[in-house]
Amino acid sequence: MTTTVAVIGLGIMGGPMAANLIKAGHRVVGYNRSPEPVRRLQDAGGHGAGSVAEAVRVADVVITMLPDSPDVEAVALGQDGTGADGIYANARPGTLHIDASTIRPDVARRLAEAGRERGVRVLDAPVSGGEPGAVEGTLSIMVGGDAADVEAARPVLEAVGRTIVHVGPHGSGQTVKAANQLIVAGNIALVAEAVVFLEAHGVNTAAAVEVLAGGLAGSTVLDRKGHTMLARDFTPGFRVELHDKDLGILTAAAREAGVVIPLGALVAQLMASLKARGDGGLDHSALLTLVEQLSGRSAGPPS
Incomplete structure (x- = not known):
């Protein structure tokens, strides 16, 4: 069964990861603040979205690859003061949110709790391997969260990484x-x-x-x-x-x-x-x- 994956953040790491997800047969919808990475994704066979909300509404899995803790919080919880434009307000119940960014462990734990309240399963899954690993699909991925959610995410993670290890509860991946x-x-x-x-x-x-x-x-x-x-x-x-x-x-x-x-x-x-x-x-x-x-x-x- 084809999985629809929304990728939020199509930069040096997120762009190649999205391309590898397409190669693995997933349907990929991407959002990025600047338009050029979205055009590259479309050229590779993906689909562009005009907002975070638009991208995640159709997704089974959401991957965020963003620079810092405040960026991930804003995208997950919303930026308009009501949360209405964020991932958790727009994702369907049961959606997996895999945060591949590198952020503070305490923020990862807080996002997991916020997601749980909205029926979203959250994993902190930062990666190592740099741009070459992202391009080659050989990233090392350290995953924090519930074991069942890690196994559910594994087919998606295997499209972008070679070493995928569940290292403990929420926040452990970031640690x-x-x-x-x-x-x-x-x-x-x-x-x-x-x-x-x-x-x-x-x-x-x-x-x-x-x-x-x-x-x-x-x-x-x-x-x-x-x-x-x-x-x-x-x-x-x-x-x-x-x-x-x-x-x-x-x-x-x-x-x-x-x-x-x-x-x-x-x-x-x-x-x-x-x-x-x-x-x-x-x-x-x-x-x-x-x-x-x-x-x-x-x-x-x-x-």
């Missing part, structure tokens, strides 16, 4: 995603430091990255970001400003739990500094330029 962002940011910072270190010693850096990737130092971050760092190609796959937001979620959640994350706190400050410098729109691998600057090996941020 695991915060840990993911900690590890990724730390890896990026260390790869950046390694590149600056190698270049300072005049080493063949391309060869060095190749051999490092084959040993214990190897990682997905090194594979995907090492050579783009060497090329100083900071075309955004995941923007600095978004990683800065995610690390803010992490540090707040760690403080709430009484957990000390000294390395995480440091890399969060470095990412915040990069954003404050005006580089929030670059790929997060642009952390390399900050390490260069701190080492006195660069005239400043990229032009």
Whole structure:
């Protein structure tokens, strides 16, 4: 049976995810604040909607892929003061709302309760893998919510991801995603430091990255970001400003739990500094330029 999926947010991640849902045979209805991503979806065989309400009224499953907690709350609960234009006021009872955004765990829990009151089943299902994973349909998806709802959502999630794991109750997916962002940011910072270190010693850096990737130092971050760092190609796959937001979620959640994350706190400050410098729109691998600057090996941020 064909599932109708409404995708709200057709950006760097949401657009490719919607395209993969179409390839998997689902009927996809998309909404985005700017029109060009909707046109791309239609060109790929999807259907456009003029509003959130229009998109979700016909949907069996709603996927949101939005920048931050306030964006998801506004779309789910409505922006007009009455809630009438939101997902939960317009979705049919039993609809699954899969929030693939990265937001605060407490907001994910609050949305789950609000959805339950309106008969909507809510899952927090943030993803990891960046734009390449979204395009290739190989995302890692960490899902929080009721087990039965996770199984109901699995055929849709399998169209966009390769690793799909139920990690616990509502909010757990966002907690695991915060840990993911900690590890990724730390890896990026260390790869950046390694590149600056190698270049300072005049080493063949391309060869060095190749051999490092084959040993214990190897990682997905090194594979995907090492050579783009060497090329100083900071075309955004995941923007600095978004990683800065995610690390803010992490540090707040760690403080709430009484957990000390000294390395995480440091890399969060470095990412915040990069954003404050005006580089929030670059790929997060642009952390390399900050390490260069701190080492006195660069005239400043990229032009």
